[in-house]
Amino acid sequence: MYGSNTVALNASLMAKDNVPNIDKNSDDAKIREQTDAFESIILKMLMDNAMKDQEDIFSSQKDPGDKIYKSMYREELAKASAGGFGFSQMLFDYLSEKR
Structure with a gap:
């Protein structure tokens, strides 16, 4: 009855209604804290992936x-x-622009 494209379109339309708004009065320090936390998550995932096949010397x-x-x-x-890899700065600049 419905194609997969219709389901995907409906899901994307519903997701647009749930997009979080950026508080116009938010402090730059709070935004920086959150963007650094996000960059930390990205770095952790990269390190986990890079080191999953690492063999120990004393296996x-x-x-x-x-x-x-x-x-x-x-x-x-x-x-x-x-905060030192640039992901945080890019996201901070983007979010600051959207306020």
């Missing part, structure tokens, strides 16, 4: 918490590096 001594520890380390590394 015979695997610790049960090793995977969790490495994930937490990459997360903190991404948070510390956020």
